[in-house]
Amino acid sequence: MHRRFRVQVAFRVAVIAALVAGAAYLVLGLRLYLPGGLLGACAIPVAVSLVRYVEKTTRDLTRFLESVRYADFTRRFTTDGRGPVFEDLRDAFEDVTAEFRRLRAEKERQVQYLQQVVQHLGVALITYQDDGEVETMNTAARRLLRTGPIRHVEALERVSDELAETLRTLDSGEQAMVRVEEEDRTLQLAVRVSRFQLQGEPHALASIQDLRNELEEKEMEAWQQLTSVLTHEIMNSVAPISSLASTASRRLRVGERNGTISADQATDAREAVNTIERRSEGLMNFVDAYRSFTDIPAPEFEVLDAEGLLSDVEGLLRAQIEEQNLAVVVSVDPSGLTLSADPDLLDQLLINLALNAVQALEEAPGTGQGRIELRAFVDRRSRPVIQVEDNGPGIPDDVQEKIFVPFFTTKEEGSGIGLSLSRQIMRLHGGRLSVRSTEGDGAVFTLRF
Numbered sequence: 001m002h003r004r005f006r007v008q009v010a011f012r013v014a015v016i017a018a019l020v021a022g023a024a025y026l027v028l029g030l031r032l033y034l035p036g037g038l039l040g041a042c043a044i045p046v047a048v049s050l051v052r053y054v055e056k057t058t059r060d061l062t063r064f065l066e067s068v069r070y071a072d073f074t075r076r077f078t079t080d081g082r083g084p085v086f087e088d089l090r091d092a093f094e095d096v097t098a099e100f101r102r103l104r105a106e107k108e109r110q111v112q113y114l115q116q117v118v119q120h121l122g123v124a125l126i127t128y129q130d131d132g133e134v135e136t137m138n139t140a141a142r143r144l145l146r147t148g149p150i151r152h153v154e155a156l157e158r159v160s161d162e163l164a165e166t167l168r169t170l171d172s173g174e175q176a177m178v179r180v181e182e183e184d185r186t187l188q189l190a191v192r193v194s195r196f197q198l199q200g201e202p203h204a205l206a207s208i209q210d211l212r213n214e215l216e217e218k219e220m221e222a223w224q225q226l227t228s229v230l231t232h233e234i235m236n237s238v239a240p241i242s243s244l245a246s247t248a249s250r251r252l253r254v255g256e257r258n259g260t261i262s263a264d265q266a267t268d269a270r271e272a273v274n275t276i277e278r279r280s281e282g283l284m285n286f287v288d289a290y291r292s293f294t295d296i297p298a299p300e301f302e303v304l305d306a307e308g309l310l311s312d313v314e315g316l317l318r319a320q321i322e323e324q325n326l327a328v329v330v331s332v333d334p335s336g337l338t339l340s341a342d343p344d345l346l347d348q349l350l351i352n353l354a355l356n357a358v359q360a361l362e363e364a365p366g367t368g369q370g371r372i373e374l375r376a377f378v379d380r381r382s383r384p385v386i387q388v389e390d391n392g393p394g395i396p397d398d399v400q401e402k403i404f405v406p407f408f409t410t411k412e413e414g415s416g417i418g419l420s421l422s423r424q425i426m427r428l429h430g431g432r433l434s435v436r437s438t439e440g441d442g443a444v445f446t447l448r449f
């Protein structure tokens, strides 16, 4: 229908001109008013068609520009054979849409890239609008606050009212400390908020760090370094002392036999040397035990049946349990619960905890019957959890801070290595070991995987 634009327009103009000229001739020249009028009226539809035809081009342009505005780049500008001018125009529009598409893809790439970076960061990050509507929450934030995706900062009231309030009101650039007490853990959160405008709209970016956990990790690293340096140094010095003491003791015996040393002198000296020998051997054993703390092998993960795991621990402690007449309860919910861990390391850890419970009940039997519960279940996020609980004397608040420090012990024969080793094992599993206890009212150790 559409020919070249120029031809179409020129044709219509020519028809209108011819009709008007014809009408003028009839009216003015021949004085034929009626036919002249009719012929003139014929020019009207042609004029309307001319206007429509020109408007169609404008409409096409408008539609095309709208499609650009709504970023719909599927629509194409058609020339309908309206001639080279329109082909040039179409080419120009195609260039424009190609450039728009390229810019849009580039923008999307950048957004995705930044989102990856944000998700990957170890620091918990939340961005939200001024009214509290959450825009982004990275993996670290969800893990730290143990929440799924949230829509509104208010949802964090479930974790802590103070945290939600701090996010809403903290001034830009300021830092606040928020303490969060949960059933099985205490967080010491450092919250920093920066507020900014994006296209006139106020936004906020909050970073949240758990200082306590971070300190614990640093502390553990420092302890490990110290232990490895110390054990190395002690071993280097003690090994020759121990062997020299044996040599000296042998020489004394020979001297005594030869009569070069009097019996009295020999006895005194031998006693001294024997003591050195014994003490240095003791020291070597002691150091050897502590080496285990820095030399935990990397876990070899296997799928373990929780019920079997806990029953094994109970079996291993049967002798002590019967001797102290303790009640031991093993519960697994849901039954058949499995978890992925290194069987040897986890056994060692659970035995540490269960033995501590047995010893706590032995030291302070309390009034009721000694009771130990070994529990396995899943938490809100469907992660396996194991708990070892006793109704022993519990742990005073000021001691709770220290029990995970290597070598800390309140027992005469204790090594103080069990809990720090256990926590380290959980760390290597990517999990956590925490304690909850009220003095006089037992202790619960919780393993989260």
Ligand code: ADP
Residues within 6 Å of the ligand: 352, 356, 357, 360, 390, 392, 393, 394, 395, 403, 408, 409, 410, 411, 413, 414, 415, 416, 417, 418, 419, 420, 442, 443
């Ligand atoms: P050790 O058992 O050699 O002392 P641990 O690191 O296993 O070393 O424990 C450190 C300290 O934690 C213990 O000396 C004890 O004071 C405290 N503790 C551990 N478990 C319990 C428990 N179930 N009840 C009370 N106190 C505990």
